[in-house]
Amino acid sequence: MAEHIGIVGAGYVGLTSAACFARLGHRVTCVDADESKVDELGRGEVAIAEPGLAELVGQGLADRTLSFTTAQAELYGADLVFLCLPTPPAEDGRPDLGVLEQVVPQLGRLLRPGCVVVTKSTVPVGTAARLPHLLGRDDLPVVANPEFLREGHAVEDFLHPDRVVVGTDPADSPAARRVARLYEPTGAPVVATDSASAELAKYASNAFLAVKLSYVNVLAELCERFGADVREVSRTMGLDARIGPEFLAPGPGWGGSCLPKDTSALLHAAEAAGVDFAILRDAVRVNARQRARVVRAVRQAVTGSPAGSLAGARIGLLGLAFKAGTGDLRDSPALAVAAELARAGAELTAHDPAVGCVPGMSAVQVVDDPYLVAKDAAALVVLTEWPEFRDLDWARLAASADRAIVVDTRNLLDPDALADAGFAHVGVGTRSRRQP
Structure with a gap:
């Protein structure tokens, strides 16, 4: 079943995820705060040197299954929203969650009840457990779905992964099964934890x-x-x-x-x-x-x-x-x-x-x-x-x-x-x- 998927962040992980989910038959809305990047992607211009990625973006745009915007409001109707936000190291080496902590409360005021919020970027242990508090709501299920993409092989790794890891509390919840179903066309084993x-x-x-x-x-x-x-x-x-x-x-x-x-x-x-x-x-x-x-x-x-x-x-x-x-x-x-x-x-x-x-x-x-x-x-x-x-x-x-x-x-x-x-x-x- 095709879903409306929201992707927050059009960086390496976000753009690959957006293009590949569109390739798997879903309707994808990718949101990024960088207006110039959004304009370029809307024209099919991909600055990331990744085999196959530009072609997938172009196909998604042509099929109207993939769109780019700076407006978070366009995520209101999404069934699932993936957080693909940067978590760079701070000066002491700890992950800096500043962007995530800024964006998530905004999403909490926007998303419709039942929308599944998914952490895709690499985040510290315990982040998924914190998200309901950051969202300010308890009607948005949270799922941890870490990426395992290698640069230079990201499209291949997304469409043909070794495994798909889906984490919820409790494990194997209805929200976890919804996320796992997105990857069914890949045939990859799912680790529900x-x-x-x-x-x-x-x-x-x-x-x-x-x-x-x-x-x-x-x-x-x-x-x-x-x-x-x-x-x-x-x-x-x-x-x-x-x-x-x-x-x-x-x-x-x-x-x-x-x-x-x-x-x-x-x-x-x-x-x-x-x-x-x-x-x-x-x-x-x-x-x-x-x-x-x-x-x-x-x-x-x-x-x-x-x-x-x-x-x-x-x-x-x-x-x-x-x-x-x-x-x-x-x-x-x-x-x-x-x-x-x-x-x-x-x-x-x-x-x-x-x-x-x-x-x-x-x-x-x-x-x-x-x-x-x-x-x-x-x-x-x-x-x-x-x-x-x-x-x-x-x-x-x-x-x-x-x-x-x-x-x-x-x-x-x-x-x-x-x-x-x-x-x-x-x-x-x-x-x-x-x-x-």
Whole structure:
């Protein structure tokens, strides 16, 4: 049965949810306070670089199943309203619920009785339980329905999710079943639980991924000391069904809009509850030191010493986004490494297929042509795992560089192919390969 769904917030989660619910056959009204964004979306202009999203928005507009507005009043007739509002970290790392706490009372004065209010964005445990008080009403059922969307795969993840989590108090209430029915076309298993468990499940999932990534980064350091190859070690680990191959690739650290924010929020929640979450705290510490490890590797490659000076050294950077498939620079480990290299006095030229500039970071010259990053460079550093970097003409890059050496922080490149092109290769958790 088609529902009238309201989406509050046209950011990453809100816009993806709106477009995908329209694709699933519902009528969707998406509300956002940003008038210019609403105007652009109403014309089918999507600024978010997400595969398939612009096409879904365009189809929804053409079918008149999707609309954008700044007027909250248009949500009055909605059957369900999803809160897709920003919850950025405050200075102390706790989630800032200021926007949610401002918007929810307004909705309480607007929505018709029986409308289901759903938290979609990541919110602290206990938020769903607080919403009736913020709404000022007890005739609006509240459901926790956390999102599990990966940037670069958000549309796919929404339409083909691993699971749909629906939390209410009590669990499996009529409101929970209404939300679950929205996802029936996806065929995904539904986890019907209480709201606190649903909210904690989101934080627990992201925090576990962060721990796994920090684990493999420490493992890579150990491989370097023992002369082992982390790629072989992680491949062997990944064949164990209890472990799996995902998130076992070492790199310059984890970042983005979710993992840093959610690990910080969970650590604060644990501290407030009197629980010592030492394993997660250590994962955060490991991540913070990864940028220093990369800079030491660059110093070693350029000067022959992990403490050598990079003052005046021209360094080419391949990748700026926090991961391939997105232009998102939020908490990007690539930018963190670039900042450390700039502080060390290096002159930086960078290329990223999805990034045209780095606001507030004048030390990095961003170029459209990847071959310009090699001009007179003392070293190239791969910081984001864009697959197209494998297909570059590495012999041409070697001819342009001052010293043909690449520090591959993602183990993205084929060392043998680089050697044939004249490059020395320095990986993470692997043996370095010198030119033939």
